[in-house]
Amino acid sequence: MAVPKKRHTTGRRNMRRSHLALSAPAMAIDRLTKSVHRPHHVDLRTGFYNGKQVLFNEEETPEDS
Numbered sequence: 001m002a003v004p005k006k007r008h009t010t011g012r013r014n015m016r017r018s019h020l021a022l023s024a025p026a027m028a029i030d031r032l033t034k035s036v037h038r039p040h041h042v043d044l045r046t047g048f049y050n051g052k053q054v055l056f057n058e059e060e061t062p063e064d065s
Contacts, residue, residue, distance in 0.1 A: 028039040030048060037043040047055030 026039055027036050033046045035043055042049045042055055047053055
């Protein structure tokens with residue numbers, strides 16, 4: 001079984017782990033409704049995408065279901 005001959009320093013360990021950090025997802029604010037959603041995705045609360053209503057009709061709202 002392979003066993004390291006010398007102990008790796010904490011600096012070397014931290015440099016190896018430098019790419020493992022998590023980043024917060026990007027968020028966009030809708031110009032019409034001012035709601036927060038992921039960029040290039042439909043806003044699931046309002047049904048708007050790129051300033052157009054694409055998900056819900058006027059008579060159909062997400063609270064009706």
